[in-house]
Amino acid sequence: MPQKKLFYDTTLTLGYHFTRLVMACVFIYASIDKILHPDLFAEAVNNYQVLPGYLVNLTALILPWLELILGFCLLINRWMAGASALAAGLMALFVGMIIFNLARGLDIGCGCFSAAPDGNPVTLLTLLRDISFLIVSLGLAGLVLVKNTRRHLI
């Protein structure tokens, strides 16, 4: 049934490009303020209280570039296997950190889309938003797998 197969492929292609572009925007947008203000972002990282002090600044310096580069890969549709896996991994990490800190009742700034540590506090809404992004990234990683392991299409 070629009609049905065509529909299936079109859906996959649309889903692939949609999730790819959504996560590209999310990661690139999230990286910019942090790259511009490493001192503020370092403070936000420190406030999460999950890293030993000597790793805080290195994380604050490297993580935003990781977000920018993988966002850029997603945008230009290159190295999609690595970029989509990293995107899903990072989102899982962020969700984990947020759950961890909500559970222990720590009142901290998100440091998600703005570097400022006292900007937006981490709330249940933050968690729901990040879980949605995690689902989108997992979907994308799955679609990349399907795309790369089928002989043709997408």
Added chain:
Amino acid sequence: MAPTLVWQHIGNTARQAIFIILLSMALGIAVNLIRPDSIPFVETWSMADKLAAEGGDTLAITLEDAAALFSDDAAIFLDARSQAEYDQGHIQGAVNLPWHEVDNFFETVIMTLDPETTTITYCDGEACPLSHDLAMLLKDLGFTRVKVLVNGWTLWKEHNLPVTTPSS
């Protein structure tokens, strides 16, 4: 789905991910080396050090000094955490002044305090910024003897100093 293609995909994923990570490490470090407002690669992130760095004499007070002032009844303790956390337990006699709603407590709490009395702010956790932020505000308002008890609530409990809890 051919198994060889799946293995190929896993290999590609690992290779590309490692490459992206190495590239971000290189860029992150290189940019920090050349930018004018760079930050140190390794920094001590202890709140006590930070408080000391900001003024000549440190804002931080040791637990011993705070406990001595407490037993002499010579200081007011301000709990900068939320009301819910305060209700679950706080330093005996401490007044709740949640930093995130500080405006609402301006008349009921801040106006009733004597700016000349030693005031000790605390919250919970080594890196908790609330007590520090509150102390800076009080200083700006003209309070002369403001101190921060870093990691106050945890330290106070650990040393079995007097607390008020819902059960007590």
